[in-house]
Amino acid sequence: MTNAQITLVQLDNYGPWTVTPEPRREADLQTMQSRLFADLSQFFGTRDGYVFFTRFDNMIAVTNGADLEDHARVQESIRNRYPVTVSLGIGTGASPTDALVDATAHLQAAGSAQDAERREVLGGQPLADDERADDDVHIAHFDVNDATGKYTDELDAFSTFVRIEQGYASLMRVLHDEYGGLGFFVGGDNVVAIVPELDRAAYEAVIEHVRAEADMSLKVGVGSGHTATDAGLAAKHALERCREDGTIVEGDV
């Protein structure tokens, strides 16, 4: 089964802050955003969750295992150490996309991201203990076949970046629009996707879609678990089996 718990992290009134009292230096904003992401990754990581930076002003976390108190503690810690605050919307659902829609609704109902009065909303409810199962979280770890040989060692770095981003765009769209999954670029040539339970044929179809649309060949390791860490590690081991056996889909399918 799938029982996703997704937390939407939204910086409060961040747009106005970046230009008040006048535009702030971009390098300072980049530094602050990446430190905040690192802190959130570490915090949710200690609770076996994953955070993805997405747009930095909005970040998406898989938080199965983190309760309301954990979320409130993150807000307090950020308030104490950063010049910005964060609102958190917690959503649950049978698919990651449903859970994210639920999480988003809790923040949107409380006001705009650029409403000076809307600060540190903590909306929604985590899964109760008796709602959780050992295979709540499903993660698919996608990797480009021989990205080093085909791109990194062949093209200039920007051309490689464009090719990888095009593959990522194709993959994230098909996962979201057709399968209820949320795919995130995590660096290099890797995409980690939070997915519902999907079978081998679905993964083969996703990989074929990206090959046809973006001319990029992928492999994927799939894992499931009680938390993002458990599922994500299982997915990484499955991806290693793809490498060893020359296969394109391995793991919990």
Ligand SMILES: Nc1nc2c(ncn2[C@@H]2O[C@H](COP(=O)(O)OP(=O)(O)OP(=O)(O)O)[C@@H](O)[C@H]2O)c(=O)[nH]1
């Ligand atoms: N975030 C993250 N990045 C990874 C991971 N594994 C590899 N990478 C990144 O991906 C890049 C390419 O590494 P590989 O995917 O091993 O290399 P490859 O050339 O595609 O070779 P094959 O995957 O064996 O086909 C590395 O430089 C890293 O940036 C991972 O588990 N997580």
